[in-house]
Amino acid sequence: MTSADAVLAGLDRTRGWREDFYRDLHAHPELSGQESRTSAAAAARLTAWGFDVQRVGGGVVGVLANGPGNTVLSRADMDALPVTEMTELPYASTQTATDETGATTGVSHACGHDVHVTCLLGAAELLADQRQHWSGTFVALFQPAEETAAGARGMLDDGLARRIPRPDVAFAQHVLGLDAGTIGTQVGPVMSAGDSIRITVFGKGSHGSMPHLSVDPVVLAASIVLRLQTIVARETRPGEFAVVTVGSSVAGTKSNIIPDRAVLLLNVRTYDDATRRQVLEAIERIVRAECDGAGSPQPPTFEYYDQYPLTHNDSGVGDRVDSAFREHFGDQVVELGRVTASEDFSRIPDAFETPYFYWGVGGFAAGTSAPPNHSPFFAPLIQPTLDTGTEALVVAALAYLAKDPG
Ligand code: ZN
Ligand code: ZN
Numbered sequence: 001m002t003s004a005d006a007v008l009a010g011l012d013r014t015r016g017w018r019e020d021f022y023r024d025l026h027a028h029p030e031l032s033g034q035e036s037r038t039s040a041a042a043a044a045r046l047t048a049w050g051f052d053v054q055r056v057g058g059g060v061v062g063v064l065a066n067g068p069g070n071t072v073l074s075r076a077d078m079d080a081l082p083v084t085e086m087t088e089l090p091y092a093s094t095q096t097a098t099d100e101t102g103a104t105t106g107v108s109h110a111c112g113h114d115v116h117v118t119c120l121l122g123a124a125e126l127l128a129d130q131r132q133h134w135s136g137t138f139v140a141l142f143q144p145a146e147e148t149a150a151g152a153r154g155m156l157d158d159g160l161a162r163r164i165p166r167p168d169v170a171f172a173q174h175v176l177g178l179d180a181g182t183i184g185t186q187v188g189p190v191m192s193a194g195d196s197i198r199i200t201v202f203g204k205g206s207h208g209s210m211p212h213l214s215v216d217p218v219v220l221a222a223s224i225v226l227r228l229q230t231i232v233a234r235e236t237r238p239g240e241f242a243v244v245t246v247g248s249s250v251a252g253t254k255s256n257i258i259p260d261r262a263v264l265l266l267n268v269r270t271y272d273d274a275t276r277r278q279v280l281e282a283i284e285r286i287v288r289a290e291c292d293g294a295g296s297p298q299p300p301t302f303e304y305y306d307q308y309p310l311t312h313n314d315s316g317v318g319d320r321v322d323s324a325f326r327e328h329f330g331d332q333v334v335e336l337g338r339v340t341a342s343e344d345f346s347r348i349p350d351a352f353e354t355p356y357f358y359w360g361v362g363g364f365a366a367g368t369s370a371p372p373n374h375s376p377f378f379a380p381l382i383q384p385t386l387d388t389g390t391e392a393l394v395v396a397a398l399a400y401l402a403k404d405p406g
Pocket of ligand 2: 111112113146174373
């Protein structure tokens, strides 16, 4: 029997509370930066199981020191989304919340972070309960505000890196539209880097009937939008992944007024730092040149926001965890492929220069078309999803903490 089997012998015993906890969390989602109820629940349980618990930057981190050996950090994100749930689940969220603009919005766990919190608590209890089967230090980290790209940075700004032991390896997982019971793995780039840019270009306002007295920012913005399409088509290497999307283009108020500015909102996704720099430089170059070409009276402004780092799975850690997964889950381990979504998890291991591995957990009945993350219909199956996610965290941790790896 492996250490993982020994620790996971408690899985059946903990299933009842894990399912109850999940249903309660699903019914009580909290927006990014407002995760007080969720953090309190995580902190209370970690404390009861003997973890040394700290509140850091709106999150919770519990350290369980259990003798010599490696330090393993596992992270779960806690926040929900401003999405009104439209599932028919008996535990569906009917909550509303106030967002940062002061508006009232429906709120739900449409990205499944309630699964992540429940599974990490499940793994934490099993490891705390079976400490004779492993040696080292286990760090359970509950992060706020993943959806706004602010949470990992907030915990680091509050001194995370000097408040916990440096991890030798770090893990995180995400429930995705894979078949429930499966684990999706991928070495190398797994989630894209994401950048949002607010670009303001300036013209000269005039009466709509007197265009010769204007510098028309509507025409300027249109020209920029078209020219930006050539970055991926003509500048990045064929086969190199990059997305440049203009998600919003706003100028003017009335048909007979030429406005004095236009605002474009761009979203950029890349899997490679060099490609990312190339794309961002090309965007700025094209926008400045189009402004010059139009005779714009003042230079454009670029405001970067909602920036997500690249998630790049370490190959050494990936191979070790992937073999442990295959030993435990058999052919339920599937190829994840690259995901074009983004994550701020990697900021935490990057701050410690720690290698990491991020994997997907299936949450949907085989053969059905799962609603995508962030859909109001997103509803993972409770089981086997919660068991699979809990087992995966234990198996990955014990790949580094087992007393008797074999
Ligand atoms: Zn999400
Ligand atoms: Zn998510």
